[in-house]
Amino acid sequence: MSTPSVASVDPAQQRRSFLLVVCCTIIGAAAQVLIKKGAGALGPNPTMVQTALAMLLTPSLFAGYSMYGVSTVLLVLALRHGQLSLLYPVFAMTYVWVTILSVLVFHESMNGFKLAGIAIIVGGIAVLGRGQSA
Amino acid sequence: MNNTPFSSIAWVLGASFFGSFGALFLKIGAGKLQKSLVSVVTNWRLLLGVGFYLFSSVLFVLGVRKGELSVLYPMVSLGSVWTLFWSKLVLGEPFTRAKFVALGMILCGIALLGLGTR
Numbered sequence: 001m002s003t004p005s006v007a008s009v010d011p012a013q014q015r016r017s018f019l020l021v022v023c024c025t026i027i028g029a030a031a032q033v034l035i036k037k038g039a040g041a042l043g044p045n046p047t048m049v050q051t052a053l054a055m056l057l058t059p060s061l062f063a064g065y066s067m068y069g070v071s072t073v074l075l076v077l078a079l080r081h082g083q084l085s086l087l088y089p090v091f092a093m094t095y096v097w098v099t100i101l102s103v104l105v106f107h108e109s110m111n112g113f114k115l116a117g118i119a120i121i122v123g124g125i126a127v128l129g130r131g132q133s134a
Numbered sequence: 135m136n137n138t139p140f141s142s143i144a145w146v147l148g149a150s151f152f153g154s155f156g157a158l159f160l161k162i163g164a165g166k167l168q169k170s171l172v173s174v175v176t177n178w179r180l181l182l183g184v185g186f187y188l189f190s191s192v193l194f195v196l197g198v199r200k201g202e203l204s205v206l207y208p209m210v211s212l213g214s215v216w217t218l219f220w221s222k223l224v225l226g227e228p229f230t231r232a233k234f235v236a237l238g239m240i241l242c243g244i245a246l247l248g249l250g251t252r
Contacts, residue, residue, distance in 0.1 A: 072160075072187075076180065079164040085221035085233055088157050089214045092240040095247055113250030117243045124239030127232050 013081040018129060020078035021090040027071040029097030033105055034064035086128055092121050138201030145197030146209045153190035154216035158224060159183030208248040211241060 038060035042051065055061050078087060096118050102108040163179030174180065190213075198206050214237060221227040 072184065076160055076164045076167070079161045080167055083221065083227045084157060084161040084225060085218050085227045088217045088221075089233075089237055089240055091214065092211060092244060095208075095211070095244050099247055099250075108251075111250050113246050115250075117246030117248075117250060119243070120239050120246065121243030124236040124243060127236040127239065130232065 009082050014083075014086070017078040017080075017082040017087055018090060020074055021087050022093055024071045024074045024078065025091060025093035026097055027067050027074070028091075028094050029101055031064040031067035031071065032094075032098055033101045034060045034067070036106075038064060089128055090125055093125060096121050138205045142197045142199070142201035142206060143209065145193050146206045147212065149190045149193035149197060150210050150213035151190075151216055152186050152193065153210070153213040154220060156183045156186035156190060157213070157217045158220045159186060161225065202252075204248040204251040207251075208241075208244040211244045214240070 038054070038058045041058040041061065042054050046054065055065055099114055099118060103110050159179050160183035163177045163181075163183055166177060166179065167174065194210065218229075218233060218237060222229055
């Protein structure tokens with residue numbers, strides 16, 4: 001495949017960006033778990049105002065949404081260097097962390113499908129990781 | 135799949151589509167970032183990127199009111215397919231075999247996680 005002149009990226013910088021996106025996914029997954037934990041504080045059919053208040057007043061919801069904010073800032077910093085098409089798919093690691101955290105925190109069951117899914121996702125991201133220096 | 139109405143699938147696919155524009159504009163905005171708070175706050179590309187993300191999450195919430203999460207949640211990851219195309223068309227990043235292989239693996243893996251969550 002031909003490679004047109006993309007702004008050449010320093011491989012070390014591209015790797016740093018890659019690791020930064022992995023950090024984002026860890027924070028994002030923790031945020032999701034906190035939000036799920038806090039969602040119980042909301043009734044079955046919360047209004048917009050109730051939801052907004054709960055986001056501010058329920059500690060786990062507040063922490064969860066704040067972490068989403070932090071993860072967005074980190075993502076922007078990561079995206080300064082490196083190709084979007086190499087960095088963005090790394091976001092799938094969020095699914096891996098959420099699956100693992102759900103087993104640990106919510107005692108969801110682990111099974112063959114989940115294990116295979118985790119392995120293939122990590123494999124795919126490893127392929128991208130190798131492509132980082134290309 | 136039978137318990138997941140088409141409307142839910144459409145909402146979630148819409149969410150993945152608009153979310154990919156969020157990624158694109160964050161990337162373009164990040165490239166123009168400077169070391170001053172004013173330049174961050176007035177960086178309309180970043181703001182537009184965040185706006186697309188928020189819009190996308192509203193669509194997602196509308197989508198998951200009905201239907202199976204194990205079907206709908208993995209569909210969000212299709213956003214990275216759209217992003218691959220915007221990266222090529224708008225940013226001029228090359229298509230490489232590694233990118234397609236990796237994306238294919240990641241999507242398969244996420245689909246398997248969906249199956250495991252049933």
